[in-house]
Amino acid sequence: xxxxxxxxxxxxxxxxxxxxxxxxxxxxxxxxxxxxxxxxxxxxxxxxxxxxxxxxxxxxxxxxxxxxxxxxxxxxxxxxxxxxxxxxxxxxxxxxxxxxxxxxxxxxxxxxxxxxxxxxxxxxxxxxxxxxxxxxxxxxxxxxxxxxxxxxxxxxxxxxxxxxxxxxxxxxxxxxxxxxxxxxxxxxxxxxxxxxxxxxxxxxxxxxxxxxxxxxxxxxxxxxxxxxxxxxxxxxxxxxxxxxxxxxxxxxxxxxxxxxxxxxxxxxxxxxxxxxxxxxxxxxxxxxxxxxxxxxxxxxxxxxxxxxxxxxxxxxxxxxxxxxxxxxxxxxxxxxxxxxxxxxxxxxxxxxxxxxxxxxxxxxxxxxxxxxxxxxxxxxxxxxxxxxxxxxxxxxxxxxxxxxxx
Amino acid sequence: xxxxxxxxxxxxxxxxxxxxxxxxxxxxxxxxxxxxxxxxxxxxxxxxxxxxxxxxxxxxxxxxxxxxxxxxxxxxxxxxxxxxxxxxxxxxxxxxxxxxxxxxxxxxxxxxxxxxxxxxxxxxxxxxxxxxxxxxxxxxxxxxxxxxxxxxxxxxxxxxxxxxxxxxxxxxxxxxxxxxxxxxxxxxxxxxxxxxxxxxxxxxxxxxxxxxxxxxxxxxxxxxxxxxxxxxxxxxxxxxxxxxxxxxxxxxxxxxxxxxxxxxxxxxxxxxxxxxxxxxxxxxxxxxxxxxxxxxxxxxxxxxxxxxxxxxxxxxxxxxxxxxxxxxxxxxx
Numbered sequence: 001x002x003x004x005x006x007x008x009x010x011x012x013x014x015x016x017x018x019x020x021x022x023x024x025x026x027x028x029x030x031x032x033x034x035x036x037x038x039x040x041x042x043x044x045x046x047x048x049x050x051x052x053x054x055x056x057x058x059x060x061x062x063x064x065x066x067x068x069x070x071x072x073x074x075x076x077x078x079x080x081x082x083x084x085x086x087x088x089x090x091x092x093x094x095x096x097x098x099x100x101x102x103x104x105x106x107x108x109x110x111x112x113x114x115x116x117x118x119x120x121x122x123x124x125x126x127x128x129x130x131x132x133x134x135x136x137x138x139x140x141x142x143x144x145x146x147x148x149x150x151x152x153x154x155x156x157x158x159x160x161x162x163x164x165x166x167x168x169x170x171x172x173x174x175x176x177x178x179x180x181x182x183x184x185x186x187x188x189x190x191x192x193x194x195x196x197x198x199x200x201x202x203x204x205x206x207x208x209x210x211x212x213x214x215x216x217x218x219x220x221x222x223x224x225x226x227x228x229x230x231x232x233x234x235x236x237x238x239x240x241x242x243x244x245x246x247x248x249x250x251x252x253x254x255x256x257x258x259x260x261x262x263x264x265x266x267x268x269x270x271x272x273x274x275x276x277x278x279x280x281x282x283x284x285x286x287x288x289x290x291x292x293x294x295x296x297x298x299x300x301x302x303x304x305x306x307x308x309x310x311x312x313x314x315x316x317x318x319x320x321x322x323x324x325x326x327x328x329x330x331x332x333x334x335x336x337x338x339x340x341x342x343x344x345x346x347x348x349x350x351x352x353x354x355x356x357x358x359x360x361x362x363x364x365x366x367x368x369x370x371x372x373x374x375x376x377x378x379x380x381x382x383x384x385x386x387x388x389x390x391x392x393x394x395x396x397x398x399x400x401x402x403x404x405x406x
Numbered sequence: 407x408x409x410x411x412x413x414x415x416x417x418x419x420x421x422x423x424x425x426x427x428x429x430x431x432x433x434x435x436x437x438x439x440x441x442x443x444x445x446x447x448x449x450x451x452x453x454x455x456x457x458x459x460x461x462x463x464x465x466x467x468x469x470x471x472x473x474x475x476x477x478x479x480x481x482x483x484x485x486x487x488x489x490x491x492x493x494x495x496x497x498x499x500x501x502x503x504x505x506x507x508x509x510x511x512x513x514x515x516x517x518x519x520x521x522x523x524x525x526x527x528x529x530x531x532x533x534x535x536x537x538x539x540x541x542x543x544x545x546x547x548x549x550x551x552x553x554x555x556x557x558x559x560x561x562x563x564x565x566x567x568x569x570x571x572x573x574x575x576x577x578x579x580x581x582x583x584x585x586x587x588x589x590x591x592x593x594x595x596x597x598x599x600x601x602x603x604x605x606x607x608x609x610x611x612x613x614x615x616x617x618x619x620x621x622x623x624x625x626x627x628x629x630x631x632x633x634x635x636x637x638x639x640x641x642x643x644x645x646x647x648x649x650x651x652x653x654x655x656x657x658x659x660x661x662x663x664x665x666x667x668x669x670x671x672x673x674x675x676x677x678x679x680x681x682x683x684x685x686x687x688x689x690x691x692x693x694x695x696x697x698x699x700x701x702x703x704x705x706x707x708x709x710x711x712x713x714x715x716x717x718x719x720x721x722x723x724x725x726x727x728x729x730x731x732x733x734x735x736x737x738x739x
Contacts, residue, residue, distance in 0.1 A: 065592035173681040203448040204619055208663035208677035230592065237665035237675070257671050274597035276622025277668050278661060280645040283626035290601055291594045294562040 019224050020077065020192060022052040025086035027069070027076045031299060044299045046072040048248035049086070051326070054192070054241075059218065059225040061239030061256065063232055063271070067295050069248040070228045074194045077226070078110055079103065091191065108138050111185040115197035117177035121169040127155070127180055128165040134187045154183040157220075158213060175206035179213065186217060194226045199234060211238060232275050236260055244268050247298055247306040250326060253334040264335040264344060266313045289350055305338070312350035313343050407479065408436035409613050410460070410581055415473035417452070417459050429455040431637040431688055432473075434712075435630075437581065442607060442614040444628030444645075446621060448682050452637040453617045457583045459483075460615075461500060462490045477581070496526040499574035503586035505566035509558040515542070515569050516554025522576045541572040545602055564595035571602065578610060585617045600627060621660060625649055633657050636685045636693035639712060642722040653715060653728040655700040692726065700727045 028043035046069040054060040064070045076083045079095060088095040090110065098106055114120035121130060131154050132147045142150045152162045158179040169177055178198065185193050198214065199207040215238060217223060229235045235242060236256045243253040244267065252265040263269045270289045277283055291310045296302055302309050308319040318324075318338045326336045342348045417430040430452040437443050445453045458464050460475050462482060475482040477498065482490065494500075502508040510518060519538040523529040529537060535554060542550035545568040558566055567587060574582055584603065588596040604627060607614050616628055624631050624645065631648045633641045633656065641654040652658040659678040666673075680697040687693070688709055695705040704726050715721040715728075 065594060173683055175681055203682060204621075204660055205448060205663055205678040206681060208665075208675040209679075211665070212675055212677060232593070233665040233667045236667065236671055260667060260671075270594060272667065274593045275667050276596075276600075276620065276626050277666060278621035278625045278664065279649050279666075279668070280625045281650075282668055283622075288597065288601070290597055292598075294564055294595065295592075 016055050016057070018053050019056040019091055020052065020054040020226070021087075021089040022050060022077060023087045023089075025050045025052075025073065025076060025088065026084045027072050027081060028084045042299055045069075045248050045301060046298060047076060047083075048301075050245075050248075050250055052243065052250075054224060054226055056191070056224050057218075057222055058241065059227055059239040061235035061242040062226065062228045062245060063230060063235050063242060064245035065230060065295060067298065068245045069298065070245050071196050073245070074112075074196050074226060074228045078107065078112060078194060080112075105138075108134075108188045109190050110192045110194065111188065111190040113178075113181050113185050113193060113195040113198050116201050117174060117181050118169065120181055121177060123169055126166055126168055127151075130169075130180060130184055131155075131165075131187055134184065138188060140188065150187075154187055157186070157217070158183045173206075174202050175209060178202060178206075178210050182210075182213065182217070186221065186223070189221065190223070192224045192226065194228070196228045197230070198227065200229060200231060207234070214238065232271060244271065247296065247301050249306060249336065250334075251307065251336045253326065255332055258333060262344070264329055264333060264340045265307075265337050266311045266343060266350075267307050269343075270312065305336075313339065313348050314351070315339055315348065408476075409439045409441075409478060410437040410615075411474070411476040412436065412456075412460065413474040413476070415456065415459060415475060416471065417455050417464065418470040418472075420468050420470060426470075428637055428688075430459065433634070433637075433639055434473075435632050435639065435642065437613045437615060439580065439613055440607070440611045441630065442616060442628045444624040444631040445615065445617045445634060446619065446624055446631060447634035448619055450636075450682055451634040453634050454585055456634075457500070457585050457615065457617055460583065461494055461498060462487075463500075492526075495522050495574075495579070496577045497579055498581045498583065499577070499579040501567075501570050501574050501582065501584045501587045504590050505563060505570050506558065508570060509566060511558050514555050514557055515561070516556075519554075519569070519573050519576055522573055526577045538572075538576070541576045542569065544575070544606075545569070545572045546598075547572070563591055564598060567591060567595075567599055568602070571599075571606070575606060575610070575612070579612060581613045581615070582607075583615045583617070586619070587616075588623065589618070589620070596623075603627065621649075621664065633660075636682070636688065638688055638693070638724065639722070640694065640724045642712070643718075643720060647718065647721050651721075651731055653721065653723050653731075654725050655698045655727075655729060656694050658729050659697075659699070692724075700725075700729065702727045 025047055026049055027047040028045050030040045031042040031044060032038045033041045050073060052060070062070045062073065072081060075081045077088050083096060086096070090106065093106065095106060128148065128151050131151045135142060135147065135150065148165065151165050155162055155164055160176060160179055169180065172180065195214070199210050202210060211234060214225065218225060227235060227239055239256050241253065242256045242259050243250045244265065245251070246267050252259070252268045259268065260272065263272050270291050273287060273289045289312055291312070293310050296309055304320040304322055305311070305324050308314050311319065322338065324336045324338050326334045329335050329340055337343070339348055413434050415430055415433045419427040419429055433456055435443065445456060447453045455464070459471055460482065464471065471483060516535060516538050519541055520534040523534045523537055539550040539554060542553055547553055547565060547568050561569060588599050591599060600623065603614065606612065616624065618624060628645055631643065631645050632639045633654065635656050641648065641657050648657065649661070652661055662676040663678055665675060678697050684696045685693040686695055686706065690709060691707065692705045692710050695701050698705065710724045710726050712722050712724040715723050
């Protein structure tokens with residue numbers, strides 16, 4: 001395998017150049033009515049004008065809540081759903097205009113890993129058959145060791161024993177099944193892998209194994225990933241660049257480290273503050289911004305900024321009638337918000353009602369270090385852990401914003 | 407006296423011609439009034455079976471339950487079915503993971519809430535409807551009077567979960583058991599529901615048993631945390647203790663294997679090797695031994711007991727070779 005991969009890499013371009021370019025991609029699902037005549041009465045705007053650039057050898061993360069269109073976007077890139085408009089350019093070739101055999105050939109270079117490893121594997125197909133089917137479909141000669149040799153190689157790469165080849169999906173645990181799904185995706189030495197929620201169906205202790213495997217494979221075979229997930233912590237861990245989606249559009253795009261250190265869009269700020277952190281001392285001091293209500297229907301998205309119905313920073317002007325464009329606030333950092341600068345400098349503060357008063361109080365406390373230390377000491381006084389080491393004050397990267405002040 | 411006292415609870419699933427499956431094995435913990443207790447573990451560790459056994463919701467056939475569950479001094483496991491029914495929903499209520507499958511799809515929300523009220527408080531007609539609307543309002547459902555006529559499919563996932571919580575709290579129970587109440591929800595909705603639970607528990611003084619696999623959820627909510635592995639509690643401590651000084655290699659391993667938003671991106675993940683199905687029987691060994699980095703010889707030959715940590719009497723631990731206290735420096739980071 002290594003030989004064939006090395007060959008492939010030498011023929012492909014340099015790291016860092018754009019491998020996948022998506023421009024103004026839209027996917028609308030028609031809503032139809034009528035008995036004899038199908039009348040289209042509207043459309044679900046699942047993806048509504050998305051631009052993406054994925055650099056070769058990089059991992060691009062796409063996050064958002066369910067229903068925001070992130071999975072549809074991933075499928076539209078592979079043309080597993082037909083885009084309504086826009087272009088997808090893969091390594092210089094316009095994928096959106098390819099047809100028939102050309103498209104099929106192209107798919108060899110773009111593979112997918114699915115969320116649920118049970119339903120994406122045929123229960124009646126042995127692992128060997130699962131892994132050789134892509135090779136046969138694309139007429140790839142297996143080399144000296146034959147198909148079974150190639151299967152052994154693939155299993156070895158994803159950390160499964162060679163004896164797995166003759167077994168069936170139900171004989172494996174969830175994590176092992178996901179490994180089979182990954183082996184299937186890399187069987188054709190693709191350039192791009194789209195991973196749709198690759199770890200969210202797995203147990204906590206297994207998630208890290210699969211995340212590490214994905215990273216290892218990327219390093220070994222120079223893969224490019226487009227990772228779609230709702231778990232911000234996982235996405236941040238594996239991606240260099242992250243785009244945050246809301247109701248079919250991208251609201252913020254940024255290198256992942258700065259996205260966390262300084263989220264610019266109100267939705268990203270709220271999303272970050274909602275992710276629970278497994279440390280009670282951090283949890284108690286965090287500022288929590290609660291969003292009110294649910295995601296609006298993508299069949300009837302709000303006018304103006306799509307987030308304005310839930311936005312805690314909403315302003316009386318522009319937000320409800322003018323749709324913000326994705327603009328470059330600083331180098332590499334794109335945000336679709338009219339008031340991103342003011343929010344960043346603290347001139348606009350979130351609406352009080354969206355706040356958990358308790359958290360606000362604690363956040364205020366944290367501005368005065370002595371008071372915060374005092375409250376921490378009070379807490380530990382009721383629990384016998386004075387002797388324990390505490391990284392409370394040195395916890396890197398945690399923001400305690402002053403919510404009430406400024 | 408504790409509100410709920412679970413003693414040596416065991417649940418065994420039996421089937422003719424098959425080996426018995428021990429789902430829960432010697433689980434003991436107690437819940438004080440107003441306290442929030444967490445049960446954490448991966449799928450298959452027995453946390454949900456524990457909650458079902460407490461409420462007597464497991465089927466009679468093919469299930470062998472042992473031990474005691476004392477609620478307010480009465481043993482629930484020895485109670486008659488009708489006495490249990492009087493108790494469920496009135497004194498102890500439960501919220502399940504998937505709000506769609508635990509609501510009846512062909513009955514309006516309002517009727518499902520009033521059903522609890524009429525069963526336990528004998529309320530009917532207009533007063534019951536009014537009370538139901540108030541219950542929905544308490545959990546933050548806007549326009550509750552109109553919502554009473556809605557069917558579950560007309561509500562979003564977060565709203566359904568709120569409706570379920572409203573049903574559970576309609577009779578002001580003294581104990582609420584929440585089994586993965588936010589797992590099916592998005593993070594922003596999860597934050598809303600957790601906030602709601604936190605408020606309700608604080609206001610009403612209801613005790614809460616929170617069952618989840620998400621350590622982050624536990625960290626923000628629970629006073630005491632019990633970590634379960636293969637049907638047994640392996641570590642039990644206050645949340646400050648547990649997250650600050652995890653002693654059991656499994657707890658430490660879980661904490662080291664999840665990426666955290668408040669840490670630098672390049673902190674490597676240290677997964678626990680193997681899978682939760684690689685266990686040894688608890689009777690003669692430590693079930694976690696095959697996956698444990700701290701394994702010593704005795705782990706595969708003797709069964710560890712849940713015992714207080716030497717220095718900290720409230721920190722219970724089932725391990726022969728626990729992580730050293732300063733191991734927090736590596737594990738917790």
